[in-house]
Amino acid sequence: MSIDDLANALDQTGGGAGQEVVRAEGVDVFRWSAKLNRRVYLLEGIDWLVELGQHWVVLGPNGAGKTTLLHLAAADSHASDGTVDVLGRRLGATDMRKLREDIGLVDARTSRAIPPRRPVLETIESGAFNSIALQHQRLEESHLSRARELLTTVGLDDLATRSFGECSQGERQRILLARALMASPDLLLLDEPASGLDLPSREQLVSALVAMAGHDPSLTTVTVTHHLEEIPPTVTHGLLLRGGKVLAQGTIEETLTSENVSECFGLPIEVGRRSGRWSATIR
Numbered sequence: 001m002s003i004d005d006l007a008n009a010l011d012q013t014g015g016g017a018g019q020e021v022v023r024a025e026g027v028d029v030f031r032w033s034a035k036l037n038r039r040v041y042l043l044e045g046i047d048w049l050v051e052l053g054q055h056w057v058v059l060g061p062n063g064a065g066k067t068t069l070l071h072l073a074a075a076d077s078h079a080s081d082g083t084v085d086v087l088g089r090r091l092g093a094t095d096m097r098k099l100r101e102d103i104g105l106v107d108a109r110t111s112r113a114i115p116p117r118r119p120v121l122e123t124i125e126s127g128a129f130n131s132i133a134l135q136h137q138r139l140e141e142s143h144l145s146r147a148r149e150l151l152t153t154v155g156l157d158d159l160a161t162r163s164f165g166e167c168s169q170g171e172r173q174r175i176l177l178a179r180a181l182m183a184s185p186d187l188l189l190l191d192e193p194a195s196g197l198d199l200p201s202r203e204q205l206v207s208a209l210v211a212m213a214g215h216d217p218s219l220t221t222v223t224v225t226h227h228l229e230e231i232p233p234t235v236t237h238g239l240l241l242r243g244g245k246v247l248a249q250g251t252i253e254e255t256l257t258s259e260n261v262s263e264c265f266g267l268p269i270e271v272g273r274r275s276g277r278w279s280a281t282i283r
Helices: 001-013 066-073 096-100 108-112 120-129 141-151 169-181 199-215 259-266
Strands: 020-033 038-051 057-060 083-086 104-105 187-191 220-226 237-242 244-249 268-272 277-282
Touching: 001 120, 020 066, 038 066, 038 220, 038 244, 057 108, 057 187, 066 083, 066 187, 066 220, 066 237, 083 277, 096 141, 104 169, 104 277, 108 169, 120 141, 120 169, 169 199, 169 237, 244 259
Parallel strands: 057 220, 057 237, 104 187, 187 220
Antiparallel strands: 020 038, 020 083, 237 244, 268 277
């Protein structure tokens, strides 16, 4: 299916508002292996279209290429072949640093970079200019007000003065979510945001993601995960990756079928859905 056919299919199934946020056409990402004396493909032949207001989940086993694809959407890397447009700008023909200012990202690297003694409210404020450093000279009263608003959105009002390093893993993930939203990004990317969380923390994070989607209907999100149980009920579209190739993509209902998920993970899996939440069990 060509990228234009994909766009038409998404429109016919109620996907997107027609404004493109991420567009990948014929994308390969490969590395040269001296040991094997050949290219090793991380992604191969990827066509993918994300439109304004959609919420995507990218699923697949370890090594499927999920994080590689997310790094392209985050303007952190380039494709080896093919084209990638993010927020209407072509990777390789635009200022990547400036583009990243319009993208919110929640990942493990950001969590490790935050100074552990920094207060939670200041940690959120540091996202105003997509910088780990807190740029005091550029901050205004409006930034403080937005940081407090986001702290409420993720349900952590009482942690404003606590040090980031003293927060639990679940609290830190919600803080990073608020931080990523600080600059009102056009695109929010989440790389395994519930990894390592216990059940209560996972559910609190999912609730925060639902609240976030309700506050800004135009926000577009892409979440990478291994587990169907971590998918928020607000997710509208899905993409399954296996071996660096797209196995299935489209609306969440047509993508997350037992047949597709079983083929993706190489196991006989029964997919269920109840009250908007997904589950997977081995048959």
